[in-house]
Amino acid sequence: MSEARTGARIGIDVGGTFTDVALEVGGRRFTSKVLTTTDDPAVACMQALEEGLSRAGVGPRDVGVIIHGTTLATNAILERKGATTSLVTTEGFRDTIEMGTEGRPEQYEINIVKPRPLVPRRRRFTVPERLNSRGEVLIPLDEAKLDALLPSLDAAGTESLTVGFLHSYANPAHEHLARDWFARHRPAWSITVSSDVSPEFREFERFSTACANAYVRPLIERYLDRFDAALRERGFRCPLLLMLSSGGLTTVETAKRFPVRLMESGPAGGAIFAGAIARSNRLDKAMSFDMGGTTAKICLVDGGSAQTSRRFEVARVYRFRKDSGIPLRIPVIDMVEIGAGGGSIAWIDALGRLSVGPESAGAQPGPACYGFGGREATVTDANVVMGRIAPEHFAGGKVALDPARAEDALLEGIGDAMSLSLDAAAFGVTEVVCENMASAARVHAIESGKNADDRTLIAFGGAAPLHACQLADKLGIRRIVIPRDAGVGSAVGFLRAPIAYEVVRTLYQCTNDFDPGVVNRVYEEMEDEATRYVRFGAGNEARIEVRRQAYMRYQGQGHEIVVDIPPGRFARDSAGILQDLLNRAYRRAFGRDIGAIADAEIVAWSTTVRADPHPELPAGASGAGESPEPAPEERSIFDPASRSALSFRIHRRDSLSPGHRVDGPAVITEDETATVVASQFDALILAGGEIELTSRSRRPRD
Numbered sequence: 248m249s250e251a252r253t254g255a256r257i258g259i260d261v262g263g264t265f266t267d268v269a270l271e272v273g274g275r276r277f278t279s280k281v282l283t284t285t286d287d288p289a290v291a292c293m294q295a296l297e298e299g300l301s302r303a304g305v306g307p308r309d310v311g312v313i314i315h316g317t318t319l320a321t322n323a324i325l326e327r328k329g330a331t332t333s334l335v336t337t338e339g340f341r342d343t344i345e346m347g348t349e350g351r352p353e354q355y356e357i358n359i360v361k362p363r364p365l366v367p368r369r370r371r372f373t374v375p376e377r378l379n380s381r382g383e384v385l386i387p388l389d390e391a392k393l394d395a396l397l398p399s400l401d402a403a404g405t406e407s408l409t410v411g412f413l414h415s416y417a418n419p420a421h422e423h424l425a426r427d428w429f430a431r432h433r434p435a436w437s438i439t440v441s442s443d444v445s446p447e448f449r450e451f452e453r454f455s456t457a458c459a460n461a462y463v464r465p466l467i468e469r470y471l472d473r474f475d476a477a478l479r480e481r482g483f484r485c486p487l488l489l490m491l492s493s494g495g496l497t498t499v500e501t502a503k504r505f506p507v508r509l510m511e512s513g514p515a516g517g518a519i520f521a522g523a524i525a526r527s528n529r530l531d532k533a534m535s536f537d538m539g540g541t542t543a544k545i546c547l548v549d550g551g552s553a554q555t556s557r558r559f560e561v562a563r564v565y566r567f568r569k570d571s572g573i574p575l576r577i578p579v580i581d582m583v584e585i586g587a588g589g590g591s592i593a594w595i596d597a598l599g600r601l602s603v604g605p606e607s608a609g610a611q612p613g614p615a616c617y618g619f620g621g622r623e624a625t626v627t628d629a630n631v632v633m634g635r636i637a638p639e640h641f642a643g644g645k646v647a648l649d650p651a652r653a654e655d656a657l658l659e660g661i662g663d664a665m666s667l668s669l670d671a672a673a674f675g676v677t678e679v680v681c682e683n684m685a686s687a688a689r690v691h692a693i694e695s696g697k698n699a700d701d702r703t704l705i706a707f708g709g710a711a712p713l714h715a716c717q718l719a720d721k722l723g724i725r726r727i728v729i730p731r732d733a734g735v736g737s738a739v740g741f742l743r744a745p746i747a748y749e750v751v752r753t754l755y756q757c758t759n760d761f762d763p764g765v766v767n768r769v770y771e772e773m774e775d776e777a778t779r780y781v782r783f784g785a786g787n788e789a790r791i792e793v794r795r796q797a798y799m800r801y802q803g804q805g806h807e808i809v810v811d812i813p814p815g816r817f818a819r820d821s822a823g824i825l826q827d828l829l830n831r832a833y834r835r836a837f838g839r840d841i842g843a844i845a846d847a848e849i850v851a852w853s854t855t856v857r858a859d860p861h862p863e864l865p866a867g868a869s870g871a872g873e874s875p876e877p878a879p880e881e882r883s884i885f886d887p888a889s890r891s892a893l894s895f896r897i898h899r900r901d902s903l904s905p906g907h908r909v910d911g912p913a914v915i916t917e918d919e920t921a922t923v924v925a926s927q928f929d930a931l932i933l934a935g936g937e938i939e940l941t942s943r944s945r946r947p948r949d
Contacts, residue, residue, distance in 0.1 A: 254309050254310055254311030254312075254485070255270055255271065255272035255303065255305050255309050255311060256270070256312050256314070257269070257299065258270075258313075258315075258737075258740070258741030259292050259295065259296065259313065259314070259315045259316070259738060260316045260513050260516060260735070260737040260738040261283060261288045261292060261316065261319070261513065262539050262540060263283065263539070263540060263607060263609055263610070264282070264539060264588065264590050264610045264613070265280050265281065265282060265539065265610070266281050266282070266284075266291040266292055266294075267279070267280050267295065267734070267735035267737065267738040267919075268298070268299040269299075269732065269741070270300070270302075271742055272303055272309070275303075276731075276739070277299055277302040278734070278918070279295045279299040280645070280735060280918070281294050281295045281645065282611075282645075282646070283610045285609065285611060288470075289470070289474045289477060292315075292474065293477060293481070306482070307481055307482035308482060310483055312487075312488060313478065313485060313487050314488045314489075314490060314496060314741040314742060314744070315474070315490065315741075316489070316512035316513040316516050316737065316741060317470075317489075317509065317513070318512075318513055319467065319509075320463045320466075320467055320506050320507070320510050321510050323462070323463045324365065324462065324463065324561050325561070329407075329462035329463050329465075330406040330407040330437065330466065331405060332406070332408070332409060332461045332462045333366065333370040333371070333372065333400055333403050333408050333409070334366045334370065334372065334408075335372050335393075335396065335400075335408065335411075336371065336372075336374075336410075336411050336412060336413075336454065337373060337374070337412045338374060338375045339373065340450065341368070341371045341372070341373050342368065343451055344364045344365075344366065344371075344454050345368065347451055348451060348570070350569070351570060352568040352570050352571035353568075360564050360565075362562055362564050362571065362572055362573050364573070365459060365573065366458050366462075370405070372396050372399060374393060374425075376388040376421050378412070378415070378417065379414060380414055380755075382418025384420075384421075388412075388421045388425065393425060393429065394432075397433075406436065406437065406465060407465055408429060408433075408438045409457045410426055410457075411440070411441035411450070411453065411457050411458075413450060415441055415453075416442060416447055416448055417753070419442035419443070419446070422441065422442050423442075425440075426440045437465050439457050439460045439461035440457065443505075444456055444460045444505060444507060445577065446751065446752055446753065447576055447752075447753045448850065448851070449576070452558070452575075452576040453576060455574050455575065455576075456507060456574070456575045459561070459573060460506060460507035463506050464503070464506050466506075467503060467509065468503045468506075471489075471499050471503055474487075486784075488784060489502040489509060490509070490512040490741050491508045491512060491515065491747070492509065492512060492515050492559065492577060492579040492580065493508070493515065493577075493579060493580065493747065493855075494515045494519050494744060495744060495746060495748060495749075495855075496741075496745065496746045496747065497747075497784060498780075498784045500783075501748075501780055501783075507575060507577055508577050510559065510575060510577070510579070511559065511579055511580065511582075514537060514544045514580070514582060514737065515579070516736075516737035516738065516740035516744065517535060517537035517544060517546075518535055518537075518546045518553035518582060518740070519740040519744045520535075520736045520739050521533060521548050521707070522535075522552055522743075523740070524728060524937065525548050525551045525705065526551035528728060528933065528935070528937065530548075530703045530728070531550060532549060532703070533703045533705050533728075534546070534547055534548065534688065534699060534702040534703070534704050534705070534724070535553070535582075535705050535707075536684075536706045536707070536708075536711050536715065537708045537711060537736060537737065538588060538684075538708045538709070538714060539588050539589070539708040539709055539710060540588045540589045540607070540609070540710070541586075541590055541591075541607045541609060542584050542586055542587065542588050542607075543584070543585045543684050543708075543710075543711070544582045544585075545583050545684065545687060546581065546583075547581075547691070547692065553581070554695060555579065555580055555809075556579055556580075557576060557577070557579070557751070557798070557853075558576060558579075559579040560572030560573060560574055561573050561575060578855075581695075583687045583690070583691040585604070585605075585684055585687045586604030586606070586607065587603065587604050587605075587626070587683050587684050588604075588607055588710060589625065589630070589710040590607040590609055590614055590625050590627060591604035591605070591606070591608075591625060591626050592608055592624070592625055593623070593629070593657075593660060593661055593676045594623070594660070595660075595664050595665065599664075601661060601665065601675050601676070602679065603626065603676055603679045603683065607625075608625050614626075614627040614653070615628050615649075615652045616628050616631050616638070616648040616652050616653035616656075617648065618647075618649045621656075623660055624659075624660040624661055624672075624676065626677065626680050626710065627653075628652075628653035629672075629673040629674075629676035629677050630673075630710075631650050631653040632650065632657055632672075632673040632885075633670070633673045633674065633677065633884060634883055634884035634892070634895075635713050635884055635923055636648065636713070636921065637882070637897075657669060657672045657676070658672065661675065661676065670885050670892070673885065677714065678887065680714070681717045684714075684718055685718055685722050688718075688722060689722070699722050699723075699724065700723035700724060700725075703726045703728055704718070704719050704722075704727045704728070705728050706718075706727055706728070707733035707734070707737075708733070708736055708737070709734045709919060710920070711733065712729050712733055712920050712921060712922035713920070713921060713922075713923050714923075715727045715922070715940065716888075716911075716924065716927075716928050716940060717887050717923075720888070720925070720927070725941065725942055726941055726942075728937050728938070729937060729938040729940065731935070731936040732917075732919070733917075733919070734917065734919020735919055745857040745858055745859065746785040746789075746857065747781065748781050748855070748857075749853055749854070749855040750773040750774075750776050750853065750854050750855075751851055751852070751853040752769050752772075752852055752853075753850060753851045754769050754852055755850055757846055757847070757848040757849075758823070758826045758846045758847045759822070759846045761817075761819070763816070763817035763818055763821055766817050766852065767816050767817055769852055770795065770852060773853070774793060774854050777856035778791065778856050781856045781857065784858075789858040790858070790859050791856055791858055791859075793814070793854060794855040794857075795811070795812040795813075795852070795854055795855075796809050796810060796811055796853045796855075797825070797851070797853070798849065798851040798852075798853070799825070799829045799832070799849050800847075800850070801848070802845050802846050802847075802848050807850055807851070808832055808836055810828050810832045811828075811832075812852075826842060826846070826847045827842075830847075879896040879898050879913075880896070880897040881896055882895055882897055882914070883895075884912070884914065886912055888925050888926045889926055893912050893926060894912070895913055895914050895924075896909070896912075896914075897913070897916060898913060898915045899916055899917070900915050900917040900938070901917065905934045905935075907932045908929065908932075909924060909929070909931075909932075910924075910929050911924040911925050911929055913930065915930065915938060927942055927943055927944060928940045928943070929941055
C-alpha cells in the first residue's frame with residue numbers, strides 16, 4: 248500500500264482540547280481547528296476533515312494520503328481505560344514490573360508514591376523456563392505448564408496477554424512458542440510478546456513496554472478500524488498513515504501491532520514541523536515551543552533535526568519528574584512536556600501561592616470563558632482578561648468567548664483569595680505558567696549538555712505565539728520565529744514526516760574482544776526488518792536512507808550514550824574506530840573522555856530506515872489570500888514587560904507581505920492563533936511567511 252504521489256495531502260492531529268487539520272494541495276495549504284470530542288475523537292476528526300475539504304474545494308477522491316496522530320493510547324493509560332491485561336513471565340520474576348529500579352523522583356520523600364503497574368499482581372502469572380544472557384536454554388518451556396495457566400487466565404478476565412520471559416532479547420524462541428500456543432487455544436485474545444515490542448536487555452523496561460502495548464492494543468485496533476471504515480464510507484480511497492513517537496510514519500497494520508509507538512505521535516509532529524522551519528531558515532540551533540490547550544512541549548532542534556531518545560515515561564505520579572512514571576523503551580523524540588496549556592487551571596496551593604496546572608479544563612468543560620460550564624480560572628481566561636485574545640475571533644470565530652465569565656473566574660479563584668486586582672491576577676497566571684515553562688526548558692537543555700539562551704525559539708500551537716515573547720525574555724533568547732499556520736503546527740508537521748521505522752537489538756560487544764561477523768549479521772537482519780515496514784508504506788520505488796547507531800559506554804559504567812555509526816561493514820580493526828567514536832561523543836556530552844583508562848563496550852545496536860521526506864512546501868504557499876493591509880486597529884492590552892496596559896496595534900497576518908515590519912507593542916492575528924509582539928520586540932515578515940520577532944535589547948549574534 249504505497250502512498251499516492253499526487254492529490255491533496257491531509258494531516259489530522261487530535262489534541263486534548265482541539266483537533267487540527269492541515270490540507271495541502273497545488274502548492275497551497277488550508278487549515279481547520281475544532282474542539283476535540285473526548286468521548287469519540289473520530290467525530291471531531293471527521294468534522295475538521297470536512298471543513299478542510301470544503302475550504303480547499305476538493306473531494307475525498309482528490310486526496311492522496313491522510314496522516315493521523317492521536318493521543319488515544321496515552322489517554323487510555325492515563326485514565327486506566329485499556330484492556331484487561333494479564334502477564335505470563337519467567338518463574339521468580341512475577342513482580343518485576345512493580346519492583347522497578349532504584350530511581351526516585353523525590354530523593355528524600357519517605358512516603359514516596361510509585362506508579363501503579365498496568366497489570367496488577369492478581370493478573371501476573373509465571374511458568375518454569377529459563378534462558379541465559381546468551382540465549383542458551385537452561386530450563387525448557389513445557390507446554391503443559393501453559394495449559395495449567397488457562398483456568399487462572401480465564402478467571403482473571405483476560406482480554407489481552409503479555410508474554411515476557413527473561414533474556415528473550417537474546418533468543419525469542421520461548422516467547423514465540425508461548426504466543427503460538429495461546430493463539431491456538433484462545434484466538435480471541437490480543438497477544439503481545441516482549442521480544443517483538445522491545446528486544447533489548449533490562450527486563451523491567453522491556454516487560455513494562457510490552458504490558459503497555461498489550462494494554463492499549465485492543466482499543467487502538469478498534470479505533471483505527473472504525474476511523475478507517477468511516478473514511479472509506481465517506482469516499483476516501485487513499486492510504487491512512489499513522490505518526491509515530493519517533494517522528495516517522497507507519498501503516499495502520501503496523502500501528503495496530505505496535506500501538507505503544509504512538510504514545511507521543513502528536514507532539515512528535517510538532518517537533519518535525521520545527522525541524523522543517525529550522526532547515527528552511529538555516530537555524531543551526533533552535534528550541535521548539537509547542538503550547539496547545541492542555542500541555543506545552545519543548546524540544547531541542549540541532550542542524551534541523553529534533554533530539555531523540557530511546558526512553559520515555561507515561562502516567563507520571565509526580566508530573567514532569569523522571570522515574571515517577573511507567574517507563575517505555577521505544578524510539579521517541581526527546582522533549583519535555585509541561586502541564587501548561589491554554590486550559591491549564593490556576594489555583595492557590597496550601598501555602599497560599601499561585602500555581603498553574605498540571606490539571607486542565609480540556610475541551611469539556613473548558614475554560615470559564617468558553618461558557619460550557621467551566622468555573623475555574625485558566626490560562627486562556629487570563630489572556631482574555633489581559634486583552635491578548637479577541638473574544639469574537641477565537642478559533643476562527645467557532646468559539647464565542649465570554650470575557651465576563653473569565654473575569655468572574657479570575658476574581659473568585661485568584662484575585663479575592665490573594666487580594667489582587669483583576670489585571671494583577673491575570674498577569675500573575677501568565678507569569679507563573681511562563682516561569683514553569685522556562686524552568687523546564689532550562690533543565691532540559693542542561694540535562695542534554697546544551698544551552699537555551701543561544702537558540703532561536705520556534706513557537707507554534709494555539710497558545711505558544713501568545714506567550715513566546717514572555718518566555719523568550721525569561722530564557723534570555725534573542726530571536727523568535729512564528730511559522731505560518733502556527734496554530735495547527737503538529738498537523739502540518741505530519742505532512743513533513745518521512746515513512747520510517749527503527750529496530751534495536753541488544754548484542755554485547757567490547758572493543759577488546761570485538762566480533763565483526765556477528766555485528767554485521769545483526770545489522771543486516773535489522774535493516775531487512777525495518778526496510779520491510781518502510782517499503783510496505785512507501786512503495787518499492789521510494790528511495791530509502793539507512794541510519795545506524797550504537798548504545799555505548801565505558802566498561803564499569805551503568806548507562807549508555809548514543810553514538811552514530813558510519814555506513815559499511817565492520818572489520819577486525821573496527822574496534823579502534825568504535826573506541827574513537829565513543830571518545831568523541833563522550834567529550835561532546837561531558838567535556839572529557841576516559842578512553843585512556845577504559846575500553847568501550849556496546850550493549851545495543853540500532854538501524855533506522857526511512858523513505859525520502861516529503862518536499863518542503865514552496866515559500867509563501869498558503870490558503871489565505873494576501874491583500875493590502877488596512878489601517879490597523881488598536882486595543883488596550885496588559886503588557887508584561889511594562890506591567891501596565893498599553894495600546895497595541897492589531898494586524899491581520901494574511902495582509903502582511905514578506906519584508907513588512909511591525910514594531911511592538913502589537914498583535915498579529917490569524918484564524919488559529921495570535922502572535923503578541925511585546926513592547927520590547929519588533930517583528931519582520933520573512934520570505935517564507937514566517938514572523939521573526941527580535942528583542943530590541945538583545946539583537947541576534949552574527
